[in-house]
Amino acid sequence: MEKKETVTNSCGRILPKYIEGYGEIRPFLGAFETGPIEENEMRIVTGFQKPGGEKLVGTIKEALEKSGIKDGMTISFHHHLREGDEVVNMAIKAIRELGIKNLKLAPSALFETHKMILESLKDGTIRQIEGSMNGSVGRATSEGKLSSVAVLRSHGGRVRAIRQGDLKIDIAIIAAPTADPYGNANGLYGKNACGPLAYSHADSLYAKKVIIVTDNLVKYPAIPVSISQINVDYVVVVDSIGDNTKIVSGTTTIQSNPISEKISKFATDVVEHSGYFKEGFSLQAGAGGISLSVVKSLGELMEAKGIKAAWANGGTTRYVIDLFKKGLIEKVSTCQAFDLVSVQSMKEDPLHLETNIDFYANPFNKGCLVNLLDVVILGATEVDVNFNVNVNTHSDGYLLHGIGGHQDTAACAKLTIITVPISRKTNPIIVDDVTTITTPGECIDVVVTDVGVAINPKRKDLIENLSKTDIPLFTIEQLRDKAAELAGRSYVKPKTTDRIIGIVQWRDGTVIDVVYQVDTNKDEK
Template identity: 35%
Template sequence: MVPTLEEAINASGLRDGMRISFHHHLRLGDRVVGQVLEVLQKLGLRGLTLCASSLMGEACEAVYRAVKAGVVVKLETTGLKPPLTEAVLRGEVPEPVVFRTHGGRARAIEAGEIPIDVAFIAASGADREGNLNGTSGINPFGSMGYAIADAQFAGFVIAITDWMAEETLAYRSIEGSLVDVLVQVPTIGDCEMVAGGSLRSSQNPMEMVIARQTLAVMQAAGVLAEGMNYQAGSGGISLLVTNLLEDYMQREGLVGGFASGGITGPLVRMARAGLFHTLWDVQSFDREAALSLAVNPFHREMSASLYANPLHPACIAHQLDVMVLSATEVDLDFNVNSITGTDGRILGALGGGPDTAYGAGLTIVVLPSFRGRIPMVNQRVNLLCTPGAEVDVVVTERGVAVNPCRPEVREALREAGIEVLSIEALMQRIHHLTGTPTLPQATGRVVAVVEDRAGGILSTMRAPG
């Protein structure tokens, strides 16, 4: 254990041009990224690649300052928020951003494709042996799933905490043998802000219509069966689907196998009530889930690799029966964009969507038909994030479309009385209200690339011409 971040960084041997990493389990409440980057600038380090599981909140402001100062020249992430989003589109980040899925990031780390020189790992609790968790202390954030590959494969690991246990931690997410240096700081952030961002409890009637239709699609398609494995994204519609699913499972006496991904309080309550046997948690989305992880036997922490690495033999994403996925837009080939809007602005993230879409038996994309009179079903997506071959059903408040590759799903829905449109008819129905959008023609330099799960280039993002 060393007394300051500066001493820890000096001990790591970090030099100009190396790669550093962070996790985003504190989400909007993260204060570690900012503290570290401030010290790196003070030490005069430059030209670093910053590899994060994602970037949100104040961390984005800190990274933007580091980019302007030349400390960071390249970003590798699954998502980012303002002011970084605008900086990327303005071409202010010297090298193109690399967007990777959660599973793709774990695969690339383990394969040695993106060697991490120094990993900075925030922990809510630590002990004198260097063991870490996210369930203890004054800022519990739950699972540390996205940091596990970093801890296992980084050249040097600096753990950062604001709470030290007097005794050996009873619950350990990362073993002390993987930690090189431990630093205690006044605060790692604010765990009360973990539930912010895309996580929101929706009261929107339109989103409830989509959620109810999604549950009807799941029922008609036959995936709501004993032992089903389920995951939903973090958007408001997806969270509503989970709430409706809870009522349905209680009413029907249905018991699922597992729920996975980002775990919420409602999922904890469902498992406690016996509606799921297991919760596989790569990221805890609220305080109830964070505190549950260390005490409930049904609540299991998993690494990003176990969650979604395409090469992992027990990949949880590949065992899903149904995935409810959010998107920013969909096109006539069922391709999904989850990063930018139709207007080219960066709005969302890649996340684990492509990983779970590939693995799930039924992938349902849920989205409003338009936002601010900008349609979300269009001839082509602005940025390809999830190939249409891995999407089965699109649900909006103005209709349902089924991928022609799944005729059996289409027939099951029609037999259940659900109107099924072609994706072209759904687009025309929406454009009749909004008009046909003028798609942006970005002709500037490449400012970002989207990798597929295997590390190939799926699509590119250009700056406005």
């Protein structure tokens, strides 16, 4: 095999200069080192409606035909319904019936419920996925079952890519809990209300054709207008777009166990003494069980100390809504609802704002919300001694999670806290070198484990503030050693082939890491 030309990015990852199915790579240079490449954003006029036009069509298949679906196109979806989504499956079924091949799928994320896609990978319907992959599809990708390399982006990075033309969507298919016949849609009403339709907002603006799929057609105009008629070509009514009770996934409930409780206590202590815990601060917590637990205990602290947050952003859960209702958080902005309590709050409270992802996290607009974030609490699959964080792969090398807003919030928040157990079963979690770098160490301020806390040495202010407390502080190397001790072994990089199956973009479009196909033959375990 020919030796490929390589380039080393600023995290030290050695990357090929060119990747088949992706093209030339731009290496990651630092969290804020790369600006917009192109001066121009293109928006193509792909149809306009005169009076008398109709948008309602009978079936998804018909809408796809009217949209001019062809081999090789790029089709996008959102994941607001998470494990309860049925629209991806319905669309793929229609596409297979039409005999269309070689598609690029550009979902904001795929879940276990979409495992029927595996058939479409085999029969050549789908060639490539640009989007997050949770569960079986990620597993299949890791085993080399996609014919082209997968591209992973953060939420903000996905919108940046769409707006910059890196990700050109031919047809956006948008599951809508409520829509009117002219294409206005929202996620607040209907039997499958899921909250915002934020992931699809950019798709609706920039895709050539836009299809709304709804199970709740209402009289014109559907209010609120999360997706606007001015961007919609067709509306399809189906019996059911899925099951919204499944937007509550395993990652969005509090884990009550001693490890989680310790982490939660340490993280709350870190926030309290960080210097950022003051009247009017802002807050985001991820959907992981530990993050939620931190929200809960932080809320108790806020109540005890009489401190109110100006706003919280999320991935919103009932734990945040609880503080919002108590007046401990003044305003809530939501780009994804993680439970039905959050959906209900969006309907009831005008101070609960639906934010699209451009607003939330696009690094190349005139100012996204995460730029103003004080404190974010995030999870990880692994953290290394350079504070680099992995959220995409497991220690066995399998690509099983998306990036979500991890990069966006970590890069921008004034205080970025990673909460992880120091080990999981026999896997040490604080390691020498993460399997995959999702977020570079320069963006991480504090790592909180059940054993103790490590502060990024560059944050001398935090070291000073937290040294005065009884929080058990360690160097990251000490945590690594403790992790190995508790797991009963040091970390070993998983065995992989030299075929790249996934590219992890930084939010600015540069490449921060690549994921290799797992070596299923040599893996003896």
